[in-house]
Amino acid sequence: MGDRTIVDGGRSGDAVPTPAIPVQEGPALVCVIDDDADVRCAMESLLRSADYRVLTFATPDEYLACAEAVDAACLLLDVYLDGADGLEVQQALHDRSIAVPVVLMTGQGDIPMTVRGMKAGAVDFLTKPFAEQDVLRAVGEAVALDGRRRSARGQDDAVHTLYATLTPRERDVMGLVTAGLMNKQVAAKLALSEVTVKIHRGNLMRKMHAQSLADLVRMAETLGARERTVTRYGAAG
Amino acid sequence: MGDRTIVDGGRSGDAVPTPAIPVQEGPALVCVIDDDADVRCAMESLLRSADYRVLTFATPDEYLACAEAVDAACLLLDVYLDGADGLEVQQALHDRSIAVPVVLMTGQGDIPMTVRGMKAGAVDFLTKPFAEQDVLRAVGEAVALDGRRRSARGQDDAVHTLYATLTPRERDVMGLVTAGLMNKQVAAKLALSEVTVKIHRGNLMRKMHAQSLADLVRMAETLGARERTVTRYGAAG
DNA sequence: GGTCAACCTATACGCAGGTATGGATGGCGC
DNA sequence: GCGCCATCCATACCTGCGTATAGGTTGACC
Numbered sequence: 001m002g003d004r005t006i007v008d009g010g011r012s013g014d015a016v017p018t019p020a021i022p023v024q025e026g027p028a029l030v031c032v033i034d035d036d037a038d039v040r041c042a043m044e045s046l047l048r049s050a051d052y053r054v055l056t057f058a059t060p061d062e063y064l065a066c067a068e069a070v071d072a073a074c075l076l077l078d079v080y081l082d083g084a085d086g087l088e089v090q091q092a093l094h095d096r097s098i099a100v101p102v103v104l105m106t107g108q109g110d111i112p113m114t115v116r117g118m119k120a121g122a123v124d125f126l127t128k129p130f131a132e133q134d135v136l137r138a139v140g141e142a143v144a145l146d147g148r149r150r151s152a153r154g155q156d157d158a159v160h161t162l163y164a165t166l167t168p169r170e171r172d173v174m175g176l177v178t179a180g181l182m183n184k185q186v187a188a189k190l191a192l193s194e195v196t197v198k199i200h201r202g203n204l205m206r207k208m209h210a211q212s213l214a215d216l217v218r219m220a221e222t223l224g225a226r227e228r229t230v231t232r233y234g235a236a237g
Numbered sequence: 238m239g240d241r242t243i244v245d246g247g248r249s250g251d252a253v254p255t256p257a258i259p260v261q262e263g264p265a266l267v268c269v270i271d272d273d274a275d276v277r278c279a280m281e282s283l284l285r286s287a288d289y290r291v292l293t294f295a296t297p298d299e300y301l302a303c304a305e306a307v308d309a310a311c312l313l314l315d316v317y318l319d320g321a322d323g324l325e326v327q328q329a330l331h332d333r334s335i336a337v338p339v340v341l342m343t344g345q346g347d348i349p350m351t352v353r354g355m356k357a358g359a360v361d362f363l364t365k366p367f368a369e370q371d372v373l374r375a376v377g378e379a380v381a382l383d384g385r386r387r388s389a390r391g392q393d394d395a396v397h398t399l400y401a402t403l404t405p406r407e408r409d410v411m412g413l414v415t416a417g418l419m420n421k422q423v424a425a426k427l428a429l430s431e432v433t434v435k436i437h438r439g440n441l442m443r444k445m446h447a448q449s450l451a452d453l454v455r456m457a458e459t460l461g462a463r464e465r466t467v468t469r470y471g472a473a474g
Numbered sequence: 475g476g477t478c479a480a481c482c483t484a485t486a487c488g489c490a491g492g493t494a495t496g497g498a499t500g501g502c503g504c
Numbered sequence: 505g506c507g508c509c510a511t512c513c514a515t516a517c518c519t520g521c522g523t524a525t526a527g528g529t530t531g532a533c534c
Contacts, residue, residue: 106348114348115362118355125352167510180449183491196512198492205492212417217454404480420521431520433482439522 028073028143032056033063033089034105035078039128043076043135050136052143060089064096072100074123074142076135079106079113087113090120099149101142105130159222162208170204173197177213178220265310265380266290270300270326271342272315276365280313280372287373289380297326301333309337311379313372316343316354324350327357336386338379342367396459399445407441410434414450415457 030052032043040056047054055072057063063075075093079086090102104117107128114125123145124138166174169190176186183201187194210216267289269280277293284291292309294300300312312330316323327339341354344365351362360382361375403411406427413423420438424431447453 109348111346111351111362111364114351125348127348178451180451193513202492213450214415214417214454217451430483435522
């Protein structure tokens with residue numbers, strides 16, 4: 001605690017950015033895709049009354065083309081659309097790494113379709129006619145899940161942002177150091193002198209904002225950037 | 238690796254057990270619960286032809302009372318039983334921390350029931366009459382999932398087994414050391430001298446079979462035994 | 475009462491980690 | 505060309521870590 005004073009403002013060698021963690025502002029955004037205008041209208045008024053921001057779309061293409069929609073915390077998706085299957089839309093979202101929680105809706109669904117939808121990661125599967133409380137409960141769950149995902153991703157992004165500032169050599173050293181190798185062993189593996197390794201190590205510790213090796217190891221786990229040549233524990237030979 | 242020779246056979250101070258990792262032997266065991274004898278019989282012959290070991294039960298109670306059944310890699314469960322709801326059985330399994338992958342079956346299911354079953358963690362939901370290929374595919378998925386869970390749990394159990402051999406003091410030290418504190422700081426927190434901390438530290442490193450601090454940190458993450466007084470990274474003050 | 479495990483301490487030595495000082499090289503952009 | 509950056513190295517010094525040696529105190533168990 002008082003033993004070592006850490007000064008990081010006086011050094012001019014490396015500019016270390018402090019990444020801002022993205023915070024969700026205001027009420028959550030819910031998107032609705034349904035080809036039935038009556039459904040869209042009913043959903044919009046119901047969700048607005050529950051204090052959500054709402055955007056509605058008649059087709060998946062409209063949704064995918066909308067810049068605002070990428071911030072959605074929940075997607076209410078009709079599985080029975082004119083042009084495309086709602087389950088295909090789920091797949092399309094997955095392919096584009098869009099991780100919005102999906103609530104599926106249907107008028108005439110069957111069990112295999114439900115199973116496919118749920119296995120594809122849907123939060124819930126609502127059948128028409130909708131009970132308002134069911135819709136709000138499902139949307140509530142989806143928004144809550146989205147919040148958890150966002151905060152988890154915020155942590156990961158912060159680490160990635162810092163990692164991006166490392167030079168290639170510093171990443172090499174970080175990988176081997178977090179694998180449990182001593183400076184001498186790292187030096188041998190990278191064909192360097194031990195002093196050089198120490199310098200890189202000190203630099204990357206500062207750049208990663210790591211106060212200890214334990215910190216760095218946990219960051220490496222987050223990054224998945226560890227040298228995975230061994231089973232799970234134990235220093236790499 | 239040749240720099241430091243680690244000898245752990247000659248010391249007589251601590252007996253450190255090497256935990257055996259449980260390995261699944263032979264063909265996987267599949268359990269079937271259905272009140273219809275015809276279904277049980279058909280399932281049994283189908284699954285045996287696919288080289289699974291099979292146990293069938295008419296009621297959930299029979300299954301829960303069977304000692305052999307706890308090793309099951311898959312449970313085929315009828316959701317429409319005489320006495321108890323199949324979904325309640327899922328809940329009962331969860332309450333008893335039985336983590337067997339479940340495949341639900343039904344003759345007259347509806348979508349809300351399917352959603353409940355899938356949200357409760359079912360691998361699949363089959364509708365009667367069954368297509369053989371669907372059954373085998375679902376069971377195959379369940380068994381594969383079980384295999385992944387077993388290997389993951391094997392790793393965790395190994396660490397827990399080692400951790401169980403630590404004395405209370407060694408656990409204190411491990412928590413603070415893996416939180417990133419220096420020996421001196423650990424000593425201050427526990428009101429000890431630094432030498433004592435070093436001894437505990439050396440002992441626990443040997444007992445945990447950790448070759449480096451990085452190893453120990455990863456084990457602590459597995460255990461969830463870290464001092465979680467800080468946000469996520471950064472040494473505890 | 476003896477034995478053992480767990481716990482604690484002091485001193486001392488050697489090695490590993492970290493930093494500072496003081497260089498050197500090569501690539502890139504203005 | 506010049507500055508900037510990443511990379512590399514050597515020497516030196518201090519701190520931290522790990523172990524060995526050589527004790528001590530409790531409390532449980534036979």
